[in-house]
Amino acid sequence: MGATVASHDRRVVLLVILTAVVLLATCPGALAIDVHEVQYASQADIKIFEVKYESQADLCVYVENYASTAGDNEELWHYVDYAGQADTKIYKVKYQSRADLAVFLVKYRSRAGWKRASSFQGKLRRSPR
Structure with missing residues (x-):
């Protein structure tokens, strides 16, 4: 069960990073x-x-x-x-x-x-x- 939680946490972190990169790339107004x-x-x-x-x-x-x-x-x-x-x-x-x-x-x-x-x-x- 510990490996499943760590894998899930890693996915959440990657999703947050990916979302931040996409937002920065698509918001040139700033x-x-x-x-x-x-x-x-x-x-x-x-x-x-x-x-x-x-x-x-x-x-x-x-x-x-x-x-x-x-x-x-x-x-x-x-x-x-x-x-x-x-x-x-x-x-x-x-x-x-x-x-x-x-x-x-x-x-x-x-x-x-x-x-x-x-x-x-x-x-x-x-x-x-």
Whole structure:
């Protein structure tokens, strides 16, 4: 009887682990895209301008600190060291008139999101690797 209980416990643990993996893999809304800031505008997928106020932004962005949150949510960004690791390469311009997108960096994840319609909505997401 002891072997049957141990076998059952092992199955329960495996089921819990499998469920957690499936949930993490199928819930990209809680995850961030990998972003790399390039030195030249010609290297960028998109040119951004950081605005001073949330009301001026097309997109409010929350910057994630850890790579483990990497996914495909456009308003959650994780900066990476190399362009080859990035889903999107950005270039920060000095003047808003030269930007493709006005971005405001928020302090809280719940404040992140699109504020205005943009032709870039859906284009910042993770590309298949």
